[in-house]
Amino acid sequence: MIETFYAREALQSPAAFLTAFTIGIFFGLSLERAGFGSSKRLAGIFYFRDMTVLKVMFTGLLTAMIGLSYFIALGLVPPDGVYMMPTIYGAQIVGGLIFGVGFVMGGWCPGTAVVGLASGSMDAFVFLGGAAAGSALFSETYGWMKPLASAGEAGVKMAYDGIGTSKAGFAFAFTLCAIACFWGSEYIEKVRSGKGEYFNTPFLRAFCVAMVVAAGGLFLFPEATTSAGARQTATAIDSPSEIALLQEIADGKDHISPVELADRLISNPSSVMLVDVRSAEEFAAFHIKGAVNAPLPDLPAVVSARPAGAIVVLCSNGMVHPAQARDALDRLGYRDVYILTDGIDGFIRTCLKPASLRPEPVSVEMAGRIRAWRAWYLDEGHAPPAPSAASAVSQARQTRVISAEELAGMVGKPGLKVVDCREQPAYNTSHVPGSIRLSIESLRGTIGGVPSMLLPKELLAAHISALGIEKSDMVVVIGEQPRDATFFCMALDRLAHENYAILDGGFGRWKAEGRPTDSRLPEINAASYGVSDGADGFTVSFSDVLNSSKGNSAVILDVRPAENYRGEKTDEARAGRIPGAVNRPYTEDVAASEGYSSLKSADDLAKAYAAVIPSKNTPVIVYCRTGHQASQTFFVLKHILGYSDVRWYDGGWTEWAARQELPVEK
Amino acid sequence: MDSEKPHPVSNPYLAGVMLGLTLLASFLFLGVGLGASAGIARFAAFAEGCVAPRHVASSEYFGAWGSNPLSYYLVVMMAGTFFGGLFSALLANRMKMRVEKGVSCSRGRRMSLALVGGIIVGFASRLAGGCTSGQALTGGALLLTGSLIFLICLFAGGYAAAYPLRRQWHD
Incomplete structure (x- = not known):
């Protein structure tokens, strides 16, 4: 071959x-x-x-x-x-x-x-x-x-x-x-x-x-001599009912969608018999409310016992077994048997996954239906397969932002580490139960003479080990401001940590929603966080930026306030900006509410950045003064909007302004 | 060598078999067919990138090819095609600086038509996702509907435009 x-x-x-x-x-x-x-x-x-x-x-x-x-x-x-x-x-x-x-x-x-x-x-x-x-x-x-x-x-x-x-x-x-x-x-x-x-x-x-x-x-060669039509009906030439069956499959009439099933089970439970064909253990661990369990050989007996006029819906993890069973039942003369599109996983994904966890936008009407389904299907005894914190939020990883409600559902689960980046007194008074305090200032230092650089990965790993964080942990980051949380995310990215998210609205929103708080300090078992070799792949040096600036090969985003960008104000050696840089102050991405601030909605952000960056594949370099504010823009572009080539100039204006040989634009 | 006359061209059917075996080898080793216009387009992206890098990086079509559009197998194949053609032309003593045209067509007119024809072909190849090699020949050999339609339309367009352009070629 x-x-x-x-x-x-x-x-x-x-x-x-x-x-x-x-x-x-x-x-x-x-x-x-x-x-x-x-x-x-x-x-x-x-x-x-x-x-x-x-x-x-x-x-x-x-x-x-x-x-x-x-x-x-x-x-x-x-x-x-x-x-x-x-x-x-x-x-x-x-x-x-x-x-x-x-x-x-x-x-x-x-x-x-x-x-x-x-x-x-x-x-x-x-x-x-x-x-x-x-x-x-x-x-x-x-x-x-x-x-x-x-x-x-x-x-x-x-x-x-x-x-x-x-x-x-x-x-x-x-x-x-x-x-x-x-x-x-x-x-x-x-x-x-x-x-x-x-x-x-x-x-x-x-x-x-x-x-x-x-x-x-x-x-x-036989396979070269059959036409597409003949390939479908080859086995069924002598059986009109098989052709009818194939036609039903072709028309999708053998399927029922999760949404249709979810509504029907609530509004008219006697009109549908939902049969879960998985093993008894799997059924016991989780099943859709209203389902009955039946091993495949018992299906004919179970199906014959259905209430008059009810349809039968078969479900399992996937669709292969139900589909085969459905065809067998059809051959045995049982009509009105359907399979659940995308199986139980699809049902959870389509109907039971909280709207806030979904990568795609959810309409208000749909969000209402999801709430109603969740209320009906997820009562006592029908919790979906007990997720470890990491797997629950591995779905949320696409968004990297989770709501207070989602975090509340995870608190206390093994494998969850909540890191609070607020000021020490604020943390000491009240924090999310079990959360660990971390000062983002402890993540940076003077590297190569440039102050406020994110520390090398070995030092970050040592630090994070002391917090008891392990590679497999789900880390949820809480900041006073979104940029504090996203700065810690830069450290997690440098360590190639997989599962993490920031808490939408930070502690302010958690508190505003009346979620439980604690003032006790957590118990920590120091971990040993391993590091891989090599650079992190997203941090760029001043010479990379200079090349991009000269070659116009990347969109350089200056996320500092407009007066700094224009060179009217500076806290550094020189005033101005990197030649060719475009200004998009990081503050524009933040929406303030009573008591907390959070990142704007993904839709708003997508629109705003679409106007600045031509495509999602365009190389982008973000910088601010010290790398702190730019971490937020980096997070927005890379982790919320999915831009593929985003780099972070950590040295920022501090380094650029101090290197007198570098060109400055005003 | 120059005193020797150019060799006559090969038997077209045997040349065709050689072309077909080359295409077959491309299918079997690379898993893709032959192509030429993509190489030219990548070269265009590279050239445009030298003049206006930022503009190219941000354009939706060329920009999608990244910062080094020349790093692509069809660019390499085009280089091979050039050397294969050079080798064969030298071997057959057909290597000669020339402008081919009908006798009644001026050199300037021929060059202008070559340029405009090139622009049309370059544009059409990008629109159709390939040229005579990548779409008509390769896709035709795979019996793909769209490629065979492209092949038919290519000849339809060519024959439709042939008459007004006849003086370019007629001796």
């Missing part, structure tokens, strides 16, 4: 590059041998003077098509080992039409022009320059072209499925058509320009027979 670079996701590897280069050599060699270094010959096809393009292209197409079909049919290469381009009708029709115009006008296509240039053609050189300009033009107008570039998107579509035939049948017919084109081309050349040197020659006859035999050989 051949494993392609594509299948190994290794197309960027040096070995793949070497292979691509070698293949390129043979590609160029083939094109040049065919005489495609001549634009006149290429354009000849459009005037029926020289049909070489058609002959070479179709022969190449047939050879590769038949060859690859054999490799796949023989199981030597998996069908998904080769990348298939999606069909996008609009883009490919319009693109094809204008491509053809450009082809006859320029006399080249991209591949042949490269070969033309290699053999000294000046028009190929000009054409390639044009093609590069045309590509740039597309990039520049991509905003307008996008609707067309995705018009009629249809995914990967095989031509033989489209016309309902088998692959072998299509390939064979295609080969016959190509052969007819070969003979036609030779004839045209003979008549039009007296060439057609292969017309009716023994060579062409033998070549065509060889192609037909090779294509015909594909009929020997």
